[in-house]
Amino acid sequence: MFFQKDIETMPRSEIEALQLARLKAQVKYCIDNVPFYNKRLTEAGVTADKIKTLSDIQYIPYTTKADIRDNYPYGLFAVPMKKIVRIHASSGTTGKPTVVGYTRNDINIWSDCVARLCAAVGVNDNDVAQISFGYGLFTGALGLHYGLEKLGCAVIPISSGNTKKQAMILKDFGTTVLISTPSYAMYMSEVAHECGISNDELKLRIGLFGSEGCTPALRDKIEQGFGLFSTDNYGMSELMGPGVSGECEYRCGLHFAEDHFLPEIINSETGDVLPHGEKGELVITTLTKEGIPMLRYRTKDITRIHYDTCKCGRTHARMEKVQGRSDDMLKIRGVNVFPSQIEDVMANIEGISPHYELILTRKNYTDYLEVRIEINDERLLESFSDLERLQKEAVDKLKTVLGIQAKVTLVAPRSIQRYEGKAKRIIDNRTDEA
Numbered sequence: 001m002f003f004q005k006d007i008e009t010m011p012r013s014e015i016e017a018l019q020l021a022r023l024k025a026q027v028k029y030c031i032d033n034v035p036f037y038n039k040r041l042t043e044a045g046v047t048a049d050k051i052k053t054l055s056d057i058q059y060i061p062y063t064t065k066a067d068i069r070d071n072y073p074y075g076l077f078a079v080p081m082k083k084i085v086r087i088h089a090s091s092g093t094t095g096k097p098t099v100v101g102y103t104r105n106d107i108n109i110w111s112d113c114v115a116r117l118c119a120a121v122g123v124n125d126n127d128v129a130q131i132s133f134g135y136g137l138f139t140g141a142l143g144l145h146y147g148l149e150k151l152g153c154a155v156i157p158i159s160s161g162n163t164k165k166q167a168m169i170l171k172d173f174g175t176t177v178l179i180s181t182p183s184y185a186m187y188m189s190e191v192a193h194e195c196g197i198s199n200d201e202l203k204l205r206i207g208l209f210g211s212e213g214c215t216p217a218l219r220d221k222i223e224q225g226f227g228l229f230s231t232d233n234y235g236m237s238e239l240m241g242p243g244v245s246g247e248c249e250y251r252c253g254l255h256f257a258e259d260h261f262l263p264e265i266i267n268s269e270t271g272d273v274l275p276h277g278e279k280g281e282l283v284i285t286t287l288t289k290e291g292i293p294m295l296r297y298r299t300k301d302i303t304r305i306h307y308d309t310c311k312c313g314r315t316h317a318r319m320e321k322v323q324g325r326s327d328d329m330l331k332i333r334g335v336n337v338f339p340s341q342i343e344d345v346m347a348n349i350e351g352i353s354p355h356y357e358l359i360l361t362r363k364n365y366t367d368y369l370e371v372r373i374e375i376n377d378e379r380l381l382e383s384f385s386d387l388e389r390l391q392k393e394a395v396d397k398l399k400t401v402l403g404i405q406a407k408v409t410l411v412a413p414r415s416i417q418r419y420e421g422k423a424k425r426i427i428d429n430r431t432d433e434a
């Protein structure tokens, strides 16, 4: 078992004392090692000594994805490259990704945090864990990989895709724990049954799903489809990756690793901190990060935090499932997509107007993106080969920037609706299938 009881059941007052000590140290570390924070905090008049209570965190300015982008690629790293042992990245709002680096100590803490949330639902060293997240710059696969190895599981690093093979491995390798997005798990269960594999032939008992939202209805379906019990876990690459919070067996909120992260809820419009229990944007400060520490990082995810002790005995605060975003980021097949990235692509293709629509649909529990774009010259309509070339160029460029395949539909000039106020460019038709 990997239940870090001393830490996970610490009385609230002790957690807060630990957080305060670590917050002060993290602030000092940022001032001493990251020129960006040095300038920001000096301008705001914040020093480690000014932080006397946890609520003094309010004097620290927020950090945003734009700050990471403006310091691309390594400007916010607090250590020399010699100390970095891993680099990950996620989509930024423009073509450039958000880059994060980990020291060896960061990787150890990351593995601990992930091991904790896996153990909280009963994963142990007898388990065979199939990781069906994509390995690569995305933090999901390697994050879970190290945590599960730490627990002593036999890890199958199959990555995502090739679903029939996934189903075969589930059966032949005796997989007991499945790690993926909930939508991929749902699809895999259908493919497994289509391949004639019945649940009796599987040893699956636990699903650890995350990286995108999952309604209770979809969760029930996955659980029935595969005959397993599943939990939700949350995180983001800017803060670490998976391991920031995760459900225990009681599934009444996702426990933060509060010894490493200090969460707050703010009003995303005014930036005001909201009282405990209110719904708003989640802001997180890392307390022990060495590679790329984050002070008051605005996640843009909307949730609520509960501080009472859970039935499982853990005292670490729990966030409710993510209820939406305060920006326009979309999760499509587990990949973060910003409409601004698509706009950027359009702006760089000759013959295309800046008017577009994004249509999202879901089939077989998989998300599809169609980008409808307007050509800007009617004469193009007469040349099939020009249209074909333009369409191919748009598909290729979108694939390079977004990392996912989109369908591109070219439409006649002025056929996309114009708006006098804020344009409504996203038509999200995704619903969980009946």
Ligand code: DLL
Residues within 6 Å of the ligand: 090, 138, 139, 140, 141, 209, 210, 211, 212, 213, 214, 232, 233, 234, 235, 236, 237, 238, 241, 242, 243, 299, 301, 322, 325, 331, 336
């Ligand atoms: O998705 C990290 C992760 C991987 C978490 C695997 C859990 C499991 P990013 O690619 O940086 O990192 O995307 C972060 O995804 O701000 C949320 O909007 C969304 N997200 C992550 N987990 C959940 C979840 C990973 N459990 C962004 N429920 C976040 C809903 C989630 N949304």
